[in-house]
Amino acid sequence: MLNLRKIYKTYPDGTRALKDVSLQIGTGITGLLGPNGSGKSSLMRTIATLQLPDSGDMLLDGQDVYQDPFLLRRLVGYLPQHFGVYSYISCYALLEHLAILKGLNNKVQRRRQIDQVLDLTDLTGHANRQPSHFSGGMLQRFGIAQALLGEPKILILDEPASGLDPAERTRLHQLLHEIAQTRVVLLSTHIVEDIEHLSAHTAILINGEIVAHDHTLALFRSLEGKIWQGPLSGSLPNDIQLLSQCLYYGESMARIFGEHCPAADFEAVPPSLQDSYFLYLKKYRGEVV
Numbered sequence: 001m002l003n004l005r006k007i008y009k010t011y012p013d014g015t016r017a018l019k020d021v022s023l024q025i026g027t028g029i030t031g032l033l034g035p036n037g038s039g040k041s042s043l044m045r046t047i048a049t050l051q052l053p054d055s056g057d058m059l060l061d062g063q064d065v066y067q068d069p070f071l072l073r074r075l076v077g078y079l080p081q082h083f084g085v086y087s088y089i090s091c092y093a094l095l096e097h098l099a100i101l102k103g104l105n106n107k108v109q110r111r112r113q114i115d116q117v118l119d120l121t122d123l124t125g126h127a128n129r130q131p132s133h134f135s136g137g138m139l140q141r142f143g144i145a146q147a148l149l150g151e152p153k154i155l156i157l158d159e160p161a162s163g164l165d166p167a168e169r170t171r172l173h174q175l176l177h178e179i180a181q182t183r184v185v186l187l188s189t190h191i192v193e194d195i196e197h198l199s200a201h202t203a204i205l206i207n208g209e210i211v212a213h214d215h216t217l218a219l220f221r222s223l224e225g226k227i228w229q230g231p232l233s234g235s236l237p238n239d240i241q242l243l244s245q246c247l248y249y250g251e252s253m254a255r256i257f258g259e260h261c262p263a264a265d266f267e268a269v270p271p272s273l274q275d276s277y278f279l280y281l282k283k284y285r286g287e288v289v
């Protein structure tokens with residue numbers, strides 16, 4: 001169990017990226033959802049001890065991590081949002097290099113672990129190729145392979161599915177699901193669907209503050225019977241809560257939150273995490289009428 005308590009982070013230019021963030025994260029995948037600039041990467045870097053918070057503490061199974069950041073570094077695997085790979089070096093050699101940097105000094109154990117992570121990420125057949133020549137999906141799997149070196153208890157994954165085609169995304173989902181059986185996984189993404197597929201728990205971060213953290217289903221089950229969908233063309237009452245509008249086969253459709261059906265051509269639809277997320281955003285911005 002990872003326990004964050006009252007974490008604050010301000011950058012030297014005065015940007016207050018994290019404000020009073022408290023979170024308890026157990027085994028399995030916890031999704032971290034938030035708009036651009038809400039502080040997701042800042043939180044992930046802070047958990048990975050790549051930057052220290054101004055105040056607050058972090059306990060791993062009851063042990064204070066900031067007293068000994070090196071202890072946590074050995075227990076954390078981190079996949080940053082953007083990562084580069086050296087050119088002219090094979091996938092295997094790069095993993096070996098990274099494993100040595102992680103302190104895997106025993107050659108036999110190191111090679112066994114590299115073989116394991118290559119197998120898990122389905123890269124064994126590409127071990128001698130250069131990651132700089134990998135496709136986007138393979139590169140993300142390589143990123144996860146390097147994060148798994150050292151058998152971390154905690155995995156921090158910042159936007160692992162961005163830019164992947166549907167087949168690679170599905171493959172990544174299976175991989176993450178498998179990895180998360182025995183680990184604490186914090187997954188940051190803009191893709192609400194990924195969280196719906198993967199995360200039993202979800203935290204919503206807006207403007208550096210956690211505004212919700214619960215079972216993913218619980219976050220939107222309470223909206224049952226209150227989400228309405230219909231064409232945006234007709235006139236709608238002024239006091240409706242427009243959550244989102246999107247195109248379905250070229251027709252502009254609105255999703256609305258409300259106790260009553262807003263117009264004759266609207267129908268009740270099952271609520272989604274995205275509806276709940278948009279409602280939290282509107283409430284945070286004071287836009288709920």
Ligand SMILES: Nc1ncnc2c1ncn2[C@@H]1O[C@H](COP(=O)(O)OP(=O)(O)OP(=O)(O)O)[C@@H](O)[C@H]1O
Pocket residue numbers: 011012013015016017034035036037038039040041042043081
């Ligand atoms: N090194 C830094 N120095 C100053 N400000 C920073 C730094 N890193 C991030 N910020 C600022 O902190 C805030 C949170 O940024 P962060 O990258 O953590 O958000 P994010 O939710 O990950 O965004 P995105 O979804 O766009 O990746 C933003 O206002 C950003 O401009």
